[in-house]
Amino acid sequence: MLFNGVRKADLARARGCGNNEMERTMAVSLRESVQLVSDPRNLDSSVEEVFQLMLGVACRRGSVAPVKEPESVTAVVGFGGLLSGACVFSSGSGAAMRIAGLMTGMEFEETDDTVKDAIGEICNMLAGAWKGKVPDLSANCGLSVPAVITGRDYNLRVQAPEFQLRHFYRFENTGFAVTIVCDGIQ
């Protein structure tokens, strides 16, 4: 699975603009920080922060996958720069509609464009919060705009990632999964 959604302008900006800046930035490597980058606590604290601040709900990591619903919603935000990969949010339509409801104050009966927009933004904030936990990653890794997929009976498969974190979370009486996939690190 390739994540090519990060625009060149974002990468150039993420890496700095001038030649000197570029040289300085290119000298930065995340290789020695893999332990820090892949620390699972960073993902947990990012999820808790985003849900508390934007939805006003407590969200905690769970040990089991959410109950499968007929319809699924998946949002993907790509990483590009020193780390390439993606942040993937996935839930059933019920959880997605509840999240959108908490964000907007509206009620939803289907996964319409507003729900997809809300889930894309949640994934965007999760990706930003997660990479913000590691300063070198924050400064040298760009984000793509979110892509949102809805449907039934589909699977996402990533071939041989460098590392992958997949955590389940619960809020109120529903849940979702967040996956960080790293398919390349410099």
Next chain:
Amino acid sequence: MSEIRTLIVDDSSVMRKIVERSLRQAGLNLLVVHEAGSGTEGLDVLRSKQVDLILSDINMPSMDGLEFLRQIRAQNLAPGVPVVMITTESSEEHVKQAILSGAQGYIRKPFTAEQVKERVLSLLHAV
């Protein structure tokens, strides 16, 4: 405080609504809010409407927030109007780029209404 005319630029309609709600929670109840889904649309709004405050996302398709900011300044579309960038990007480099492009304020997503209030009121009082 008199009527505040605000332009909110974000490709997410949900985020535009959340920013507007945060501004209202900040006590700016007499807002006139113009919305734009991209930097290009934002420039179109500024060509036809006068505003007192601009809040813009950075990471948007088509024209991103930093280019939008540079175009505002280059075309002298909203002279003296404070611009606050609202974005998931929070590194010092991104803040520096935003300031160099002409932003007066920077709010990181996720944010609280209190943070929006603090940034916006300090800028409006400074104008």
